[in-house]
Amino acid sequence: MSDLVAVIIPAGGSGERLGAQLPKALVQLAGRTLIEHAVANMAPVASQIIVAAPTGYEDHFKKLLGTEITVVTGGSTRTASVKAALEHVDKSNEYVLVHDAARSLASTELAARIIDSLRAGEKAVIPGMTVSDTIKKVDANNYVTKTLTRSKLRAIQTPQGFTRKVLIAAHKSSDEVTDDAGLVESNGIEVKVITGEERALKITTPGDLATANRLLIAEINTEIRVGIGTDAHAFSADPNRTLHLAGLHWLGEVGVDGHSDGDVAAHAICDALFAAAGLGDLGSNFGTADPKYAGATGSQLLSETFARVSEAGYAINNVSVQIVGNRPKIGLRRSEAIAALSAALNGAAVSVSATTTDGLGFTGEGKGLSAIATALLVRSAR
Ligand code: CTP
Ligand code: MG
Numbered sequence: 001m002s003d004l005v006a007v008i009i010p011a012g013g014s015g016e017r018l019g020a021q022l023p024k025a026l027v028q029l030a031g032r033t034l035i036e037h038a039v040a041n042m043a044p045v046a047s048q049i050i051v052a053a054p055t056g057y058e059d060h061f062k063k064l065l066g067t068e069i070t071v072v073t074g075g076s077t078r079t080a081s082v083k084a085a086l087e088h089v090d091k092s093n094e095y096v097l098v099h100d101a102a103r104s105l106a107s108t109e110l111a112a113r114i115i116d117s118l119r120a121g122e123k124a125v126i127p128g129m130t131v132s133d134t135i136k137k138v139d140a141n142n143y144v145t146k147t148l149t150r151s152k153l154r155a156i157q158t159p160q161g162f163t164r165k166v167l168i169a170a171h172k173s174s175d176e177v178t179d180d181a182g183l184v185e186s187n188g189i190e191v192k193v194i195t196g197e198e199r200a201l202k203i204t205t206p207g208d209l210a211t212a213n214r215l216l217i218a219e220i221n222t223e224i225r226v227g228i229g230t231d232a233h234a235f236s237a238d239p240n241r242t243l244h245l246a247g248l249h250w251l252g253e254v255g256v257d258g259h260s261d262g263d264v265a266a267h268a269i270c271d272a273l274f275a276a277a278g279l280g281d282l283g284s285n286f287g288t289a290d291p292k293y294a295g296a297t298g299s300q301l302l303s304e305t306f307a308r309v310s311e312a313g314y315a316i317n318n319v320s321v322q323i324v325g326n327r328p329k330i331g332l333r334r335s336e337a338i339a340a341l342s343a344a345l346n347g348a349a350v351s352v353s354a355t356t357t358d359g360l361g362f363t364g365e366g367k368g369l370s371a372i373a374t375a376l377l378v379r380s381a382r
Pocket of ligand 1: 009010011012013014015016017018024025052074075076077078079081082100101102103202203204
């Protein structure tokens with residue numbers, strides 16, 4: 001028996017209460033339209049997605065959503081839009097979820113829990129939230145006719161899941177309802193409520209859009225990490241050794257001793273990046289024992305470091321390096337140095353500064369060069 005799932009997303013409304021110039025499903029939330037959010041959240045569990053677009057916007061929706069998504073013309077009510085989409089559900093799907101473009105942030109996880117419950121034998125499964133307000137029924141003149149028992153109430157969300165047969169049978173009715181479970185209930189089918197989620201809120205008013213935006217931002221859990229690195233090399237006694245520093249070749253300057261090209265600025269940045277990412281240091285990553293890195297330039301090591309840090313999920317916010325020594329004069333080639341280091345780090349923001357040490361220490365005595373670097377990394381995980 002097939003257990004594939006089709007998802008219907010009615011998006012045919014105009015969004016009058018939201019008051020935008022465009023149909024609500026085309027309004028942007030954090031850089032993507034509401035319908036794109038809804039489709040992206042449902043796609044992982046769906047074998048087929050059918051979107052009901054507002055009349056006249058079919059091509060716009062097709063372009064936006066791509067060829068994998070079936071776009072149909074919506075009706076004049078939500079129920080009519082669902083009916084139009086239901087006709088296109090492929091028979092290979094055992095289950096159908098009926099969603100709302102307006103509940104754009106409902107999660108894949110919520111959809112998966114509904115499907116689990118259907119696969120466990122339920123015929124109709126809907127998400128619901130307990131209510132915190134007391135709810136009363138009123139008459140036409142706003143006099144209370146009844147106070148409902150709050151603990152027995154649930155505020156119902158979408159996606160709502162059904163076996164395809166149950167949903168088709170329910171839609172034979174010509175009743176207009178605000179949710180599909182309403183039709184299924186009228187057919188005497190038991191409808192199971194499972195726990196919904198805050199992010200499945202229905203975006204109706206501009207305030208709801210602001211709430212959705214806040215939820216989205218709060219969920220992007222950003223981790224910020226700083227790292228520090230230093231390196232030092234002695235100037236070489238060999239006058240033919242050339243200087244490589246900050247990703248540049250310094251003609252006429254005597255180089256430094258060392259197993260690599262001795263680019264203290266590049267090495268300090270590598271260490272700072274590894275430290276920030278918690279990935280060890282230059283030595284533990286590119287040990288002198290590994291022939292692969294023998295003779296690697298500072299820029300090559302930076303590029304490899306960038307790859308490892310990216311692989312661990314981090315993006316560079318910025319890198320800052322200070323070169324300590326009497327020569328060469330960095331200021332004259334600062335922008336070139338920044339460009340070279342940045343290029344090795346895939347365009348990351350880099351600052352380069354330099355200082356002498358007032359004649360003190362090995363750098364002040366002109367015996368060598370050192371560099372100190374910091375790196376700020378950001379990792380975003382949903
Ligand atoms: N819907 C639909 N076809 C309609 C009316 C509504 O497909 N003729 C969809 C909406 O696009 C939305 C969902 O049903 O995804 C829930 O409707 P609602 O939130 O009321 O959206 P709108 O009708 O667009 O908004 P409004 O009532 O403020 O105009
Ligand atoms: Mg409406």
